[in-house]
Amino acid sequence: MTLLIVVLLVLLGVALRWRRKRSAGAWAMGLGVVMGLGVGCGPVPSWMLQHLQGGFDNRPPPQWSERNAIVLLGAGTYTVPGEDRVEPSYFAQGRLLETVELYRACKSAGADCKVFVTGGDVQSHGVSEAETYQHSLLAAGLPAADVQVETRSQSTWQNAQFTKPMLDGYGAQQILLVSSATHLKRSLLYFAHFGIKPLPMRGDLLKAIWTPYPQGWNFAVADAALHEYIGIARYYVYNAMGLNAPAIPARE
Known part of the structure; x- marks a missing residue:
């Protein structure tokens, strides 16, 4: 998904420049390049994973009940x-x-x-x-x-x-x-x-790879993280629209 967005931005930039909208085309192409480097070289997926996996790094042994x-x-x-x-x-x-x-x-x-x-x-x-x-x-x-x-x-x-x-x-x-x-x-x-x-x-536990050149692994990691963020956002949107099943109170 993220790689597709990068490609579409670059293609949009090329199309805009071809239609002599050079400024808008340069912005689109520049955004595509920056996004491609940010995702492919590791910084963006690393940030996404940090906020998604935070708190789950350690695995403390559970205290077993009956x-x-x-x-x-x-x-x-x-x-x-x-x-x-x-x-x-x-x-x-x-x-x-x-x-x-x-x-x-x-x-x-x-x-x-x-x-x-x-x-x-x-x-x-x-x-x-x-x-x-x-x-x-x-x-x-x-x-x-x-x-x-x-x-x-x-x-x-x-x-x-x-x-x-x-x-x-x-x-x-x-x-x-x-x-x-x-x-x-x-x-x-x-x-x-x-x-x-x-x-x-x-x-x-997933980890992005920081490299001086884009790697396919980082795009895959970013896609996996983006899928989770979309699922979380969709939950709150559906709740606000009343589309989710009624919530059930937790047992004490």
């Missing part, structure tokens, strides 16, 4: 070429590892713990994210009785909405939310709307 729920948010799946098999995406690996580590730590503390995996078949691969991740968790040694799936949700908003009754049914005294650090701020906002106040646990 009943604990670990909610794992999906990060996509992919089909294995040449095989009739669907696996968690590259971006889901850190979340899966964090979930396994949290579950084992919970059990080591002698507490009751359930994992709730949420995510539908967003990419139309024929199997939901939740079921795909469940298979990986069971392969890692988690018992089937402790891994529950929610397979309908198509978005982070629905992750929160559809997981709510499952968590209420379990009666969790503590809820841990596992996702990427870039995704946690928006996820916490959505879950809070449905009366869920979880402890955020990051599965991975």
Whole structure:
């Protein structure tokens, strides 16, 4: 998205200069170049991540309650070429590892713990994210009785909405939310709307690369961060317009 904006600005500048609007064309081209360098060389995505991931850098060990729920948010799946098999995406690996580590730590503390995996078949691969991740968790040694799936949700908003009754049914005294650090701020906002106040646990942390020349990685990082900021802004706009589902008060 950010690279497309840069290209469009430069093309706009060329078009304006061709139509003899040299001053406006120079401004558009200059803005495109500055944005391209700011994003591609690292400063802009670094700033975006700092305000998005701030507070999630450290991972303090949780104080386990008697009943604990670990909610794992999906990060996509992919089909294995040449095989009739669907696996968690590259971006889901850190979340899966964090979930396994949290579950084992919970059990080591002698507490009751359930994992709730949420995510539908967003990419139309024929199997939901939740079921795909469940298979990986069971392969890692988690018992089937402790891994529950929610397979309908198509978005982070629905992750929160559809997981709510499952968590209420379990009666969790503590809820841990596992996702990427870039995704946690928006996820916490959505879950809070449905009366869920979880402890955020990051599965991975993104970092931009500062370089003297533009790098594609930095554009990808900026796009990921921009997606989250748009999701946060959309929540407040929809709330102001009365388009969101009614908020649910959190339990004391």
